[in-house]
Amino acid sequence: MDALTSKPLRGEPHASEGSALPRARPITVIEARPGWRVFDFREAFAYRELLYVLAARDLKVRYKQTALGAAWALLQPLTMMIVLSIVFGRLAGIPSDGAPYPVFALAGLLPWTFFANVAPAAANSLVASSNIITKVYFPRILIPLSTAGAPLVDFAISALLLVAVLAWSHIGFCWSQLAAPFFVFGIMIAALGVGVLLSALTVAYRDFRYVVPFLMQFWMFASPVAYPVGLVPQEWRWLYYLNPMAGMIDGFRHALIGSAPDVWGVALSGVSALAIFGAGVAYFARVERRFADIV
Amino acid sequence: MKMTRRGGTAIRAEGVSKRYRIGSPARSYRTLREALTQAAAAPFARLRGRAPAPEDDATFWALRDVSFEIAEGEVVGVVGRNGAGKSTLLKILSRITDPTEGRVTLAGRVASLLEVGTGFHSELTGRENIFLNGSILGMRRADIAKRFDAIVDFAEIERFIDTPVKHYSSGMYVRLAFAVAAHLEPDILVVDEVLAVGDARFQQKCLGKIDEVSRGGRRTVLLVSHNLAAVKSLATSGLVFDRGRLVLQGGVDEAIAAYSRLQQAGANGEADRDWGAGAHTRIRSVEMIGPDGPTRIYLPGTPLRLRILLDTDGTPGLSVDVFLNNALRSRIALWSMHHFDAMSLPTEPGSYELTIDAAPIFLASGSYCIDVGTAVTMVNWDHQVYEAIEFETPFSNVGGGSWDFKQTFGFGFVALPSATPPTLVKLGKRAE
Numbered sequence A: 001m002d003a004l005t006s007k008p009l010r011g012e013p014h015a016s017e018g019s020a021l022p023r024a025r026p027i028t029v030i031e032a033r034p035g036w037r038v039f040d041f042r043e044a045f046a047y048r049e050l051l052y053v054l055a056a057r058d059l060k061v062r063y064k065q066t067a068l069g070a071a072w073a074l075l076q077p078l079t080m081m082i083v084l085s086i087v088f089g090r091l092a093g094i095p096s097d098g099a100p101y102p103v104f105a106l107a108g109l110l111p112w113t114f115f116a117n118v119a120p121a122a123a124n125s126l127v128a129s130s131n132i133i134t135k136v137y138f139p140r141i142l143i144p145l146s147t148a149g150a151p152l153v154d155f156a157i158s159a160l161l162l163v164a165v166l167a168w169s170h171i172g173f174c175w176s177q178l179a180a181p182f183f184v185f186g187i188m189i190a191a192l193g194v195g196v197l198l199s200a201l202t203v204a205y206r207d208f209r210y211v212v213p214f215l216m217q218f219w220m221f222a223s224p225v226a227y228p229v230g231l232v233p234q235e236w237r238w239l240y241y242l243n244p245m246a247g248m249i250d251g252f253r254h255a256l257i258g259s260a261p262d263v264w265g266v267a268l269s270g271v272s273a274l275a276i277f278g279a280g281v282a283y284f285a286r287v288e289r290r291f292a293d294i295v
Numbered sequence B: 001m002k003m004t005r006r007g008g009t010a011i012r013a014e015g016v017s018k019r020y021r022i023g024s025p026a027r028s029y030r031t032l033r034e035a036l037t038q039a040a041a042a043p044f045a046r047l048r049g050r051a052p053a054p055e056d057d058a059t060f061w062a063l064r065d066v067s068f069e070i071a072e073g074e075v076v077g078v079v080g081r082n083g084a085g086k087s088t089l090l091k092i093l094s095r096i097t098d099p100t101e102g103r104v105t106l107a108g109r110v111a112s113l114l115e116v117g118t119g120f121h122s123e124l125t126g127r128e129n130i131f132l133n134g135s136i137l138g139m140r141r142a143d144i145a146k147r148f149d150a151i152v153d154f155a156e157i158e159r160f161i162d163t164p165v166k167h168y169s170s171g172m173y174v175r176l177a178f179a180v181a182a183h184l185e186p187d188i189l190v191v192d193e194v195l196a197v198g199d200a201r202f203q204q205k206c207l208g209k210i211d212e213v214s215r216g217g218r219r220t221v222l223l224v225s226h227n228l229a230a231v232k233s234l235a236t237s238g239l240v241f242d243r244g245r246l247v248l249q250g251g252v253d254e255a256i257a258a259y260s261r262l263q264q265a266g267a268n269g270e271a272d273r274d275w276g277a278g279a280h281t282r283i284r285s286v287e288m289i290g291p292d293g294p295t296r297i298y299l300p301g302t303p304l305r306l307r308i309l310l311d312t313d314g315t316p317g318l319s320v321d322v323f324l325n326n327a328l329r330s331r332i333a334l335w336s337m338h339h340f341d342a343m344s345l346p347t348e349p350g351s352y353e354l355t356i357d358a359a360p361i362f363l364a365s366g367s368y369c370i371d372v373g374t375a376v377t378m379v380n381w382d383h384q385v386y387e388a389i390e391f392e393t394p395f396s397n398v399g400g401g402s403w404d405f406k407q408t409f410g411f412g413f414v415a416l417p418s419a420t421p422p423t424l425v426k427l428g429k430r431a432e
Helices: A011-018 A042-048 A049-064 A069-091 A101-128 A142-146 A149-168 A174-202 A208-221 A234-241 A244-257 A264-295 B032-047 B084-092 B125-136 B141-155 B171-181 B199-213 B226-235 B252-267 B337-341
Strands: A027-031 B009-021 B059-072 B073-080 B103-107 B112-114 B187-191 B220-224 B237-242 B246-249 B280-291 B293-295 B304-312 B318-325 B331-336 B350-358 B366-376 B380-393
Touching: A042 A049, A042 B220, A042 B350, A049 A069, A049 A149, A049 B125, A101 A149, A101 A174, A101 A208, A101 A244, A174 A208, A174 A244, A174 A264, A234 A244, A234 A264, A244 A264, A244 B246, A244 B293, B009 B084, B009 B220, B032 B304, B059 B084, B059 B103, B059 B237, B059 B246, B059 B380, B073 B084, B073 B226, B073 B252, B084 B112, B084 B187, B084 B220, B103 B331, B125 B171, B141 B171, B171 B199, B171 B280, B187 B199, B199 B220, B199 B226, B199 B252, B199 B318, B220 B226, B226 B252, B237 B252, B246 B252, B280 B380, B304 B318, B304 B366, B318 B337
Parallel strands: B073 B220, B073 B237, B112 B187, B187 B220
Antiparallel strands: A027 B103, B009 B059, B009 B103, B237 B246, B280 B293, B280 B304, B304 B350, B318 B331, B318 B366, B366 B380
């Protein structure tokens, strides 16, 4: 200590004249803390601006140098809606809960597309950001969480298409439509939960890169995107609704059309979404200190 | 004059150690299969009383039992040879990685600058990147907005602020990146080797900025640099590391002297670091050979000789590549056993001494380092050693004049001397 301070400190006089009041200096302790730990929500919240900045970056980069820009957010669901309406609505004659099939299809496609854009992007986000992770500290969870921003904007744009299709099908405003954002939020929680969990796993085991596309395909068939929940046998519904996307898509769709979904099913899916999110964050908090060493 | 000693300790490290698994970076993550086999085998191993020992061949200590205290307002130069543990220490202090043992206590907000331009996105404009980079480094948007003009001014890129940075020259890129970092106002600033960038004039400006930052006497600065002149002019004290241990804490002159002694010892081939091994090969040591034996000095225009000791298990098709890196750690030249000499390592297992005698090149003056890698040719890397040796080209004057061609000028890294004198033939009168 004395050896250090024996040399006069550079600029000492400046400091004593300085008008700045001594600020409270936060104390940080860095040590190895292996095992499970409580996720530091307070710290993540303190960095919330970075979350917006990262999301804004993704959004800006997304449509730079594309000729059609945000129109892609309309074109993709529109073409998918047409294809689904022809294949499932006309050819296969799948029932559509009493709504016109295009409305039914689009009301399933949009939430699914949102989910399928967020979860894989979040899953791959940490590995893709390895250069930042190894150079700067900030709560790592912001990286997967921020991937929801751009798809959310895409979803909002494509929701315009949904409004147009609803109007075209003579489905007017009803109060239940106000519940739709709640289901979008539920989908975001589920997608981020899966994404956060997979992102941490992908850092440790690159195998998950190959698992994710397969998982998404499988998941789409396990969700009521192209077919109604009614096709699932009654005795298996409880299992079906453990898939958070089942209740969320079904709820979203019914909210738009103005009919009632299976309340217990939706509740089960909601709990399942929260559970997945909780598990994802808990696992993330357990392993995040190792990321920089292994990514 | 009232000497108000704030007397606070900014950084306290107590018994800090860090252990890494070795192998090339690409192998440090596990595959699921490895983890599953390990998990399956672990109970049996435990039954037989052979629980996998935490300290085995596949790990090494990058830092071992390091303790020190740094008072508030101090500017500390951290010096040591490659692999001494400096970067690991900075990574722990900037919270990027946790120590395996021990603890660090920091008083105040820390900002670390381990690489300029972290998080820059090439598609975004200079303006957008200032906000992105600033946020990643921990600044608030309002603070960035307040300092925006100062940042742009410092970087000297006013005209290009709304141009995507992918169109920037490397000099502009580095200037912008440093300008953002220079306007961070943390209590503790941790800087790793970022002064080696930009042209000489901009380097001076950066040094001036760091000096200014520390001048208040409230900011604590920790800087790692191979630029001893910079360390000497900025730092008030020094920490010297060697092979993961703190060997000296003291005044800056004392620290530089100790570091120079270590470097000398290293050049004499006394220090052999353990670089680990690949699946089939193991690179043991790399030396540069001058007219009088091992050296760390390369004179432009002389043959570039390297002596590499390595082991092979005799797998056919193994070969060696050598990369020459500039001070910014960009690869600027390649020597390839397979592609240039159509050779492979012998198929008889054993230890070999490989001597490479490359044609003379006219390197610009400055520091360089060499990466050596073995590979299953055209399939995958086997054992890669980054920054196996560092060397210095003290002076570069192709024509024999007094002008020193420095790599920091941004004019390139290799001089192109004329093979025969250039010719000029008059074709006619200049058109009016």
